[in-house]
Amino acid sequence: MPGHKLSTALGLLPGLRACERDPAREARALADLACWSGRFTPTVSLAPPAGLLLEIGGCRRLFGGIEAIVAAVLDGCRIQGWSVDWAVAPTPLGARWLARAGAAACYESLAALQAALADLPCAVPDWPAEVVARLDAFGLRRLGELSAQPAGGLRRRIGNGPVDDLLRACGELPDPQRAFVFPERFAAGLELPSRVEFAEGLAFAAQRLFAALAGWLQVRQSLLRVGTLQLTHDDGSSSALPLRFGEPCADEGRFMRLLREHLSRLQLVAPVEALSLMADELVARPDASAGLFEQAVQGEGAAACIERLRARLGDDAVRSLALHADHRPECASRSDDPAGIFAAKTASTATFGKPRPLWLLPAPQPLAERVDGPHWHGPLQLVTRGERLESGWWDSGEQSAVGDLRRDYFVARTGEGQWAWIFRDAQGWFLHGLFA
Amino acid sequence: MSAQPSPVSLAAVLARGDIWRGDALPGLAAGTIASGYAELDAELPGGGWPRGNLTEILVDRGGIGEISLLLPALARLSGEGGCLALVAPPWLPHAPAWAAAGVAPERLLVIRPGKQLAWCVEQLLRCGGFAGLLAWPDASIDARALRRLQVAAEGQSVFAVLWRSTVDAATPSPAPLRLTLAAGADRLALRILKRRGRPASRLLQVEIPRPGRKTRVVAGPAFSAADAGSTAAAAVA
Structure with missing residues (x-):
């Protein structure tokens, strides 16, 4: 119930937890979410304070229909712990208004959108209060009634802004959006709602950061080789958890699997208050065509497996072998970094006349x-x-x-x-x- | 066995390696890889080492030629670009010898899993990215862990070998192929304990390449007449 004082609210619900609103953190969270949504579409716009516009018309084929995209977006938001109101509409403003009204539906044609908008109340939150009050005084309750009024008289009475908004929402005026610029370098932070004393507890919070990272990598067409998860402790100190990938990747699931292995071995020196994630080393994603015919790909492949083994057993426990030109047997073989296993190296041709x-x-x-x-x-x-x-x-x-x-x-x-x-x-x- | 004239008992026919009952010897789903030894291939179901299944090789003492038995198959897997993994090997692999045998050292992974061997082998089998895997579990590995490993291997194309001691020959194991190795006079004596299809009891004598020259035994470090060197060059490990 908006409009109550805190004392009233506490009186009604004694167990209520009140948090101070922090616009900067909200903006950061929205930017992280925008990064994450880069996996769905490259055209993302912020609609502060709490709105995010995804242009999905161009990617319906890729995902197999609007319903599939919507389901994926909602699923991702739910996993990250966000609750969303959503709507899909041909115009950005129409989608925002419908989402805010809790429509939770797809309106694919302009006619369907206009019909849906006609049912919305005239109290549009973005409009000035006196405009809303005046419309109420006119006896106009629904946007449908409002749009039926002669535009010229309406402009004189409530100003140009609201009328233009209405036309934009209905698709009669163009409504270009300022695209969200994906940052050049990825660094995202997150303050934990409560102090975390066990390393495993960080996995859930870190998932948001990795989800944002995966979306950002998708848009940047890059793969992550080395990242750092910075833990800020409650005594002000911080520690870094480097994450190395055997094979550069951009897959959130793999990020999380590797992180869990690291966290299961990590001893926290002090409770953690905040997390931040940096992408340290990136490589450009190589162009690869998908197979035309179905190819038998089973399991996650050697690279991911090596990476997981190294995360749990330590880097020294997983080595590949390398020849070294030395006659002394102790020096003739060396252990090497297994990352080289996938590099197309020319086979070493060492020949020994004598048995080894x-x-x-x-x-x-x-x-x-x-x-x-x-x-x-x-x-x-x-x-x-x-x-x-x-x-x-x-x-x-x-x-x-x-x-x-x-x-x-x-x-x-x-x-x-x-x-x-x-x-x-x-x-x-x-x-x-x-x-x- | 050669074809005999008329009265042949059914058992004798079924004992031939190339005849089997339709309901008794299943085809191997994941295929096989030829071992490189014809007499051994004839006794292995599908005509070679099984892929996507565990193979247990029971041997008591290292150094009798047990790896050489697998080398032709491993060299082929490695030559095709596959990755091989050695999990908890008893000694250090010597890269020049593996390279000379045809196994690319840079695609040979040596893993020291400590106490987590079963977990580690399961990951390696399940990921599907490895063509061959040799693991040396300690004596404490139990049937449940082996069962998990067999399930992990199923459906993959990995050639997986577990090295165990002959003490374990009597304990049951989920591995579909088990064999014991012992050093014979100048060959490797191989007995198949368990395989899919008809049971095998014949002792196989497999001749594997050995370093140096078998017939020539030099009594001491003193140098003797010349020809040992050239033959030694031909046979490497």
């Missing part, structure tokens, strides 16, 4: 030496001649470097049928690998 084992021990294991040679699960039979490796003088003495090696490598067999790669150096015999 598939498995290498993390560190050479000393072997006992008896009269008949080295022992490992029994005596070892040497199968090949020695291969001398003498290399690495350049990093000897350095920290955590392999250093200078002088070794004779042999392939050897145990009595139990295992094939081992062993070497002998000045310290004796060592097991270094297995031919699995």
Whole structure:
């Protein structure tokens, strides 16, 4: 019930929570929502304080009809926690008036729109109060009655503005809208309604931010590679949660899955009061045609999976392998960032004249030496001649470097049928690998 | 088995690898990938390693040639551009050897999942982006986890192998194909414990490439006559 004093309202409903209105925050929220709606249409206009106009006439084919777009928009708003009044109409002003009156319906033709407008009361909220009062004094209750009046007399009595508005709403005057300009860089913030002490609780709030980000990326035709979620704590400090994507993406669902993995591992140092999200690194979305025929795409693909594993297990737990040109076996393979898995690299063509084992021990294991040679699960039979490796003088003495090696490598067999790669150096015999 | 003249018992006919009862040996929905060993392909349902199913290989000791048994199939998957994953491998993979065998190291993922192996393997199977997966679960993995993994693999085209110990041979497992490996005299002795279709009990002897030269055994580090080097070059792991 508008118009009551706060004391009256509290008297009527003792449990009422009163919040001070913050126009700046409302404007920010509206801008975030406009960013989000970029996924539906590139032509978005703000209608402050609380209206958003989406031009969807051009995208009906893409989504499969107006009903589908409306359902998607309403669903998205509901998930983000907004309640909306909506209407679809051929003119922006008509749609706004109908939405505000709670029409919740589609009027596809001008005739249907005019019929619907005719039923609305004359008390249009945007019009000055004296105009509304004067119309009331004339005995005009509905817009239909108003538009039936002669325009010239009406203009003299209530001014040009309201009459032009009426003509715009009915589609008789053009009504160009100022398009919402999607920001050059994405940074959105959100103050939480209450302090959040557990990391998992942030997921819901962050969803709004990621929804806005996904819409913005869609309009900008970009994909996100690295983003940062900034958490502002109640003691004024802030901490950053970097989000890295194995493969750049613009999919809200993937953002949220990755975020949940991160949040489940995150220990909050202090309760969180506000969130903000920045898009740090973007890549242009590559042009790709959709397949003409139905293609069997099952699951989310390797990139998303790698990303999820890295989020939960840590970056070091998921590595790809890389060759390195070094004769020392410890240095010949390196672990690499798995992002390279999708890069079209030329295959490395390393050829070794001598056998190399598939498995290498993390560190050479000393072997006992008896009269008949080295022992490992029994005596070892040497199968090949020695291969001398003498290399690495350049990093000897350095920290955590392999250093200078002088070794004779042999392939050897145990009595139990295992094939081992062993070497002998000045310290004796060592097991270094297995031919699995 | 060659075709025998007249009185052939029904059991003998059904024992042939190329004849099966229509209701007993289902075709493999996700297809197979040839193992590269003809005698093994003849015994595997569908004529190769199954895709979209778990394969359990029970082996007690690493280093007898167990990976070499899979290498032809893995090399083909990798050569087609597929990604392979090693989950909790017992040792470090040595990139030059994998590359020489035809597996592109940059598309070989090494994952150390710690205690979350089952979750990790399930994600890898379910995502559908991997062509091959080798996982070394610890002994504590239970039938429920295996069941989940089998369900995750179904419908994907992944060739998934779990390495387990022969101690687990007696415990039931949802994997449709199980086999044990042991080192034979100079070949790999392979026994199929379980497969779709008729049961197999014959011990297969698979000859896999081994490094060096089998016939020539040098008694010690002392150098001996010349020819070992050239043959060693041909056979890599």
